[in-house]
Amino acid sequence: MTTATMREIEFRDAVREAMSEEMRRDKRVYLLGEEVAQYNGAYKVSKGMLDEFGPRRVIDTPISECGFAGMAIGSAMMGLRPIVEFMSWSFSLVAADPILNNAPKMLYMSGGQFGCPIVFRGNNGAGGQLGSTHSWAVEGLFSNVPGMKMVIPSNPYDAKGLLKTAIRDDDPVFFLESERLLSMKGEVPETEYLIPFGQARTARAGTDCTIVSFGRPVNLCLEAAESLEKEGISCEILDMRTIRPLDAGAIVRSVKRTGACVVVDQSWSFGSPGSEVAALVHRECFDDLDNYVHRVHTADVPAPYAYDLEQEYLPNARRICEAVRSCLYKA
């Protein structure tokens, strides 16, 4: 693509463009969720979509995640391609049964008679002082379930390309956005593009240490790498883009080059994508490692409300720098 076709838009605009383009392209695609229609979205992601597509395809729901998620799953089984917006993934927990127990298992349990082409999307991770119950990062919890796909974009370009792929995918896709990224601006082409699942992006090339991350923390990794560069440490950052499927090859190839690996994951450490990546690296790159895989996660406590505590609780550039130095025996 040429620069002439690029323009700078916000993450939320990229998400809206992806939905609108796919709804124009495919009449089976529709959006439902709390405040998505008349209010233009709680975070203005769906701004203008009611006007363009009308109330039959942009549907306001009651505050009843279990009900509308289940209804959407039923419509997907019958041939539609719903996009379910959760105002926050924290609220998806009341819809755990339909989204975890029905959607990912439907194809298997029906012996292939019913698929479930559905996208669940919404804000994931700490939004900033929302307290313990509203600050969920659900990567660890949900990626545990076979049959689903999980996408975590870190920037507007990826968000648009990955969401379009998600909407066209025949399996249930959990699409994890971040309230902290919605206003992030980035270059997005005017022409159509899709980003395939399972292909990591090298967000920064380097030689000394591979940093594996996904979603918002990728940006913290970039910040950390910038400051480590001044110390003479060259970091390679892999933005995984999708956790399921996971681009294991990209991780292995990079770690075999650098001999060191740090995983940065905003979910809790126990039973998380981060621990899965660490296990993968220890298995596939055992003879290439100069140190064990270091992991930076959200602290193993409920999210604190106080600002300073929350900042320390989340992965941040300082903690990433410390992990990289320790992994390279430069602590």
Add this chain to the structure above:
Amino acid sequence: MNPMPVQVTMPRLSDTMEAGTIVRWNVKEGDTVASGDVIADVETDKATMEMPVFDDGVISQIMVEAGKQVPVGTLIAIICIEGDDAASATAPIAAPIAAPIAAQVAHAVAVPPKSAPHIAVAPNAASAAPESPAVASQENRQRISPLARRIADELGISVAAMRGSGPGGRVVKQDVLAEAERIKSGASPRGDLVHVASAARSERGAVVAIGAGGSEVMLSGMRQAIARRLVESKSTIPHYQVSMRFNMDPLLELRTMLNVQLAPQGVKLSVNDFIVRACALSMAAHPFFNASWGGDRIIMHGDVNIGVAISLPQERGGGLVVAVLREAQRKGLREISAETKALAEKARVRGLSVEDMAGATFTISNLGMFGVDNFTAIINPPNSAILACGAAVEQPVVRNHQLVVGHEMQATLSLDHRVIDGAMASEYLQSVKHNIENPATLLV
């Protein structure tokens, strides 16, 4: 009770030993030991040996971790005799003692302060108790990252004596690369690494470039010792060789008969046992073959201590050792056979002790079992001669003016011309030949 800290130092386990590597600690701090307990395995320039202690007490401190090489005399552990206060034991003598000590295990008993409180060893032992032995051995083994190990393998760098810069002394990539750089530049060893290879290393000539697919193999302690001693032998001893063929038929016939008759007793005599016996018996009339060059004199040895070269399997690091059969002139075939078997077994399984290898006055090297016809050997200093034996080969031979098929063995003496002249060598070989070809002399 007076506290009695006992310092355990790196023992000098062989005459040529300058430094030793603690291969493995069998004890951990807090363990109770009794006199005679083997507390560690120590690799010297020749072998890996068990290191016993001569005191009853508690290991209060281990100063040198497994895998590390230290000079002889270095303080490696402290034992507290019962009633001793571990703290008082370590405090005055924390600094390593570098004075060379020739004793097997030197005991320097520090005088404790009179006011030292009586503290039973129990608390020390108790604090260590929750650790399982498995955990302790984990802690004593060398730590190395997989990447560092792979790079070391690829570059052929020995990491056995390295203490790394990582946590707990873990050897990491940068340590191996630094060592590679050091070897490449020929710089002096790092302060915390002790290398005894300098003598052997200095023998290597021009720097040889490594071609594609090539690599370097770093020297084990044994390989360094072999290199050093044989270069010394070949470059300082005026070698020459004398060969003779022996008719082996009478001996082989006798051996077959004896082995059949002795089989119920589990005795199986080897050809080499007969050769050892034959060489030993011939010493009485030819004492210069049991002698050493002494610079301004020749030292005549009384007992005939025959060294037998034993090659070690690769899993024990390869190389060769010389096991010594003492007073061989007094020993019969049965005894020679049993002792040789025991020494060879010990060498290949556990490793020989210093006593097993010390004091040879004459050496026999036999490659007959590998089908070798003949070869020459390098004298094992301070011997004056070494006999190299090939195989007893079935071949056409002339006996009583008739061409017949018989077994012959070729034996080649390598000799120190400072001690033994050619005519003497011939006479000795004649004597050995007589013994071999008239094997009844070997029986009675």
